[in-house]
Amino acid sequence: MQKWEAVEGNLASPRGFRGAAVAAGIKKTRGELDLALLVCDAPAATAAGLFTTNLVAAAPVTLSRQNLVESRGRCRALVVNSGNANACTGRKGLQAAKESARAAAKLLNLQPEQVLVASTGVIGVGLEPALITSQLPALVENLSIENASAVARAIMTTDTFPKTCVLRSEVGRNPVYLAGIAKGAGMIHPNMATLLSFLTTDALIGPRTLQNLLRTAVDVSFNRVTVDGDTSTNDTVLAWASGMATVGVRPGNASWAWFLEGLTELCQRLARMIARDGEGAKKLVMVEVRGARKPSDAERVARAIANSPLVKTAVAGSDPNWGRILCAAGYSGATFDPDKVDIRINDLLVCRGGMDAGFDEAAARKELEGKEMTLRLDLHQGSASAHIWTCDMTHDYITINASYRT
C-alpha cells in the first residue's frame, strides 16, 4: 500500500459519489449557494456520524442520529443547508428536517431513513421546508461529479474560504480515495452552528467499522480544534464509504492502519483549515504539551492554554507572554510541578523551570509574528503528550460576533 497523497478533487473523487448545490434563498444574501445534495450511488454504501455533545441539539442532528440507527448505517444521501441552523425551533423544526429527508428519499428512490440532514446558520428562526423541497428536483437533476465541488461553498457561513481536501493512495495498482469538506469559522457560534464536515471514500468498510474509524480520527483532529471554546448545537461529522474500490478495511486486517492513517490525515488537514479560518483569526496556533504524567493531563493543559482569551490576545499582539501560558496550565486541573515547566515558542526557550529563561525579546516577538506557530510545553513529569490547534483572538472576532444575528 502506498502512502496517502494530497491531490486535486472534490467529495466525488472517490468513486460512487455525485453532488450538486444551489442558491435556495435561505441565506440573506441573494444568489449565495446555501443548499446542497450529496448522493452515494453504490447500493451497498455505508455511513457513520458523530454529533454535538450539546444538550441543545438542532433538529437535523436529532434526525440524522436517528436515521443512522434506523438504517443501520446504510444512509446514502445528505441534504445540507446554510443560512439557518434549524436549532431551537421545536417540533416544527423537526418536521421541517423530516420533510426534507422524505422529499429527497422519494426523488432518489431511497428509504427516508437513508437520507441524512445537516444545517448551519442562525439559531431560533423557523426553517421553511418548502425552501428546500422545492429545490430538490433541480438538485437531483444536476447531480454530477463536477458539481460536487460546489457543496463545500454551499455550507460556508462566516468562513472566508471553502475547505476541501482529497487524498489518494493505491492498493496494488488500484487507486483509493479519501475526500472531505468542512466549515468552521467561529469554532463554534451557537448562532451559526459551527463545525460541519462530510467525508467520502471508495474503500469497502462495514458501518460499525466506519463508525469506529471515524471516532478515532475525529478524536485527534476536529476534537482538537478550538476557536472560542463554545460548543455548537449543530456540530456534525458524517462519513460515507461507497465500497467501489477493491480494497476492504476490517479491524485487524492489513489495510486497517493504512486507512486510519489516511482518514486521520484528512481530518487533521481539515481541522487545521478550520483553526486558520477562526473568526477574525490571523494566526494558526498549535499548542503542544509533552512530559505529562498521563494523556488526560496533557490534554487538559493544552486545552486550557488554547481556550485562554489572555493567551489568544497575547498571540494576536505578538507578545511573548509566557506567564499567561503557565498560568493557564496552572488552572487546567492537571497535576504537575510548576517549577519544572519549560515553555518554547517554536524552538525558542522562553521559560525554563517555571521562570523566565532570559530570552531575546525581539526574537520571541518575531516567532509570534508568523502566520503559524507552536507553543510547546514540557512538564517533565512523564511521557504523555497532546496537542490542540487554535487561533489568535483579534478585534475582528469582536466585530463579527457583536452583531452577527442582525
Next chain:
Amino acid sequence: MQKWEAVEGNLASPRGFRGAAVAAGIKKTRGELDLALLVCDAPAATAAGLFTTNLVAAAPVTLSRQNLVESRGRCRALVVNSGNANACTGRKGLQAAKESARAAAKLLNLQPEQVLVASTGVIGVGLEPALITSQLPALVENLSIENASAVARAIMTTDTFPKTCVLRSEVGRNPVYLAGIAKGAGMIHPNMATLLSFLTTDALIGPRTLQNLLRTAVDVSFNRVTVDGDTSTNDTVLAWASGMATVGVRPGNASWAWFLEGLTELCQRLARMIARDGEGAKKLVMVEVRGARKPSDAERVARAIANSPLVKTAVAGSDPNWGRILCAAGYSGATFDPDKVDIRINDLLVCRGGMDAGFDEAAARKELEGKEMTLRLDLHQGSASAHIWTCDMTHDYITINASYRT
C-alpha cells in the same frame, strides 16, 4: 441590631486599623502609588484568608498561606504591592516576599509570621526586595486612619477606578464597621494578577470563625464574578477583625447571621465593582438561573453563559441573541430539558420553551443598551437557583490584552 448601611470611609473606618501608601517605583509609570502597608493595632486581632486555586501560585500567596497557619490566624499587618506579581519567580521570589514580611515585622514589633503579603502586576519578572524594604520605614511613619484611603489606589493595575466600600451598623448604641477594598479589572490576568481584596472589621471574631465567615461570603460574591474565565496566580482575599467593637460574633449566637449578612453584602458590592470594571467592559451583566434541579446545575449554567465569548460579544453589540445563551446552557454539563427553558432580558421574555418567544426586537435591544442588565433563565426543572456577575466583551478587551506586558 440595625441593618448595615453604606457610609463614607476607608479600611480604617473600623477601629484599630491604620494604613499608608507610597510610590515605590515598582510600576513603570513614575509617581504612581504601588506599595501599601495596613496594620491592625489591636493585639488580639485575628485574620483569615482565601487564595487562588491555581497550581501556579505566586510567592506572596505561598507565604501568606503559610503565615496564617503559623500565626494561628493572628496576623496583624499586610504589605501589598502592584506593578509586579512576584509570580513564576522561583526561590528568589519567595525570598523577596519573606524579606518584605520580616522587615515590616521588625519595624512593627511583630513576629514575621504575623505579616501577610500580596502582589499584583507582571508575571515572571524578579521583584527587587529593596524597592519594598527601603520604603517600609516611611510607610510605618505615615500610618494613619486618613492615609488608609490611599491603599485602594496603590493596589490598582488596569482598574479604572479604586474600589472601596464601608458598611456601618449598630449594636445597642455602639457602632460596628465593616470595610473593604478590591482590585480586579480583567477578572483575571495571569499577567496582572487579578483579584485582590482586603477586608477589615472591628467586631470581635475568633480566627476560625472569621475563616468560615469569609469562605461563606466569598462563595456568593467574589467566586461569582467572571470577566474572562482565567484564574490568576495571585488571587487573594484577606480579612482582619480587630475586636475593638463591643460585639462578638460566634457560631450560633445572635450576631452571627447579622454579621454574615453585612460581610456578604460588603463582598458582593466589591464583586460587582470588579465586574463593572472588567477590562474594556461597558456593561455589568448578572446571569440569573432559576428552576434548576440542583444548585450545582444552576451554577454550571450561569457560569457557562457568563464565560461564553459569544454571549459577551452579543451583549457588547446589544444583540438579543438568546440562541447563544441557550446554547451555552446546553454545553454547561447541567441536566435539563431544553424545550422547557424560558429566557428573559431583564423582564422581557425572548425565549419561551426553548423557542423564539416572538419578542419586540427594538425593545430587547433597548434593554441591552443599558449599563446594567440581568439575563434570566428559568429551566422549569426544580427550585435551585444561582447567579453570576460578568461584563460584556469589547474591542478594548483585545486592545488591553494584546500588548499588556510590553
